[in-house]
Amino acid sequence: MPVIARFYGIIIKIFYRQAEHNPPHLHAIYGEYVGVIDIQTQKMIEGDLPPKALSMVQEWTKIHEKSLMEIWTTQKFKKLPPLE
Numbered sequence: 001m002p003v004i005a006r007f008y009g010i011i012i013k014i015f016y017r018q019a020e021h022n023p024p025h026l027h028a029i030y031g032e033y034v035g036v037i038d039i040q041t042q043k044m045i046e047g048d049l050p051p052k053a054l055s056m057v058q059e060w061t062k063i064h065e066k067s068l069m070e071i072w073t074t075q076k077f078k079k080l081p082p083l084e
Contacts, residue, residue, distance in 0.1 A: 001027060004071065007060065007082030010053055014071055024072040028057040037061055039068045056083055 001013035004026065011029040024039040028049060035047030035054060042058040042065075049057065060083040061068065067080055 002077040003079075004068075004077065005060070005064075005080045005082055007084075008053075008056060010057060012057070012060070012080075014068070014077065024069060026061065026068065028053070039065060039072065059083060 001015040005012040013027045028035045030053040035049035036045045
């Protein structure tokens with residue numbers, strides 16, 4: 001999975017494989033914790049991210065929703081700026 005961004009010890013990745021991977025989502029890794037976040041709703045679909053890390057990922061996802069959806073649909077992966 002390509003790494004899209006890194007911030008505060010959180011690694012954001014996107015992996016895409018046709019319809020079997022819908023809805024559009026990203027993977028957030030924070031130490032031993034992992035969360036799958038819906039790009040459009042910013043809700044955790046699956047995983048166990050701690051509340052503070054989840055909140056930061058949700059904020060970052062909301063800020064970059066348009067770019068993330070572009071990456072998802074075009075499969076042209078690019079780095080995005082970290083949460084500041």
